[in-house]
Amino acid sequence: MYDILIFLALMALGYGFGRYAEAKHYKSIIQREQDLQHLPAVSSKVLPKVTHVDNILVSGNVVISVDYFKRFLAMLRNFFGGRITAYETLLDRARREAILRMKEQAKAMGANIIFNVKMETSSIYKGEKDSVGSVEILAYGTALIPKQ
């Protein structure tokens, strides 16, 4: 009986906090993406033929965790098959956040473009029975900074 109560409580907590956090995070991501629009991050490797620039490696990372409610949804999905939307939004948020952090670092150095952006995803913490606990997303690239 207590088990069910605890389960329901965790579900409710996960749902409530998770939803609130996600909405807030998306709002902040959209705002910051607009602010950083003038600093493009491209995946091209071909550098322009310019001389007075510094090439510096910049990176941004984020470790994000899925909430209890979403984990339960995903478990159900594992049973029936199909898209796990709960995880899709989680990874989308994490990736955009990592790119934003990379851009913020580059902007602080005075860069005006980031070349050869690479993304890496790794699962760093496994919960019980190998379920996805938390995921790290890393974005890195080469920032071009005009020399003073």
Next chain:
Amino acid sequence: MIITNIETVSGKRIVKHLGLVSGSTVRAKHVGRDIMASLKNIFGGELKGYTELLQESRQEAVERMQQQAESIGANAILNVRLTTSSVAQGAAELFAYGTAVVLEDDHV
């Protein structure tokens, strides 16, 4: 020391290749962070402790790679790649590798 993940550096040319250099670090987080992480597993959201930990560790891996490159007389590392792998419960390996080269200004 120029560190970049592209094969070329604008305004410079490669005069000497010195081969692959790498740096790695294996880190575990302390118990306090682990407890926070298990709480976050209920509420969801960012694990700031882990984010910082991994960032610092990665920085260290890059510094080790840089030291290795300096010791063989390179002045730049090109085509740098960063990888992460979970080696055990609660520990992660951060690995950085790239090509050490000697660059000089291109006067053409």
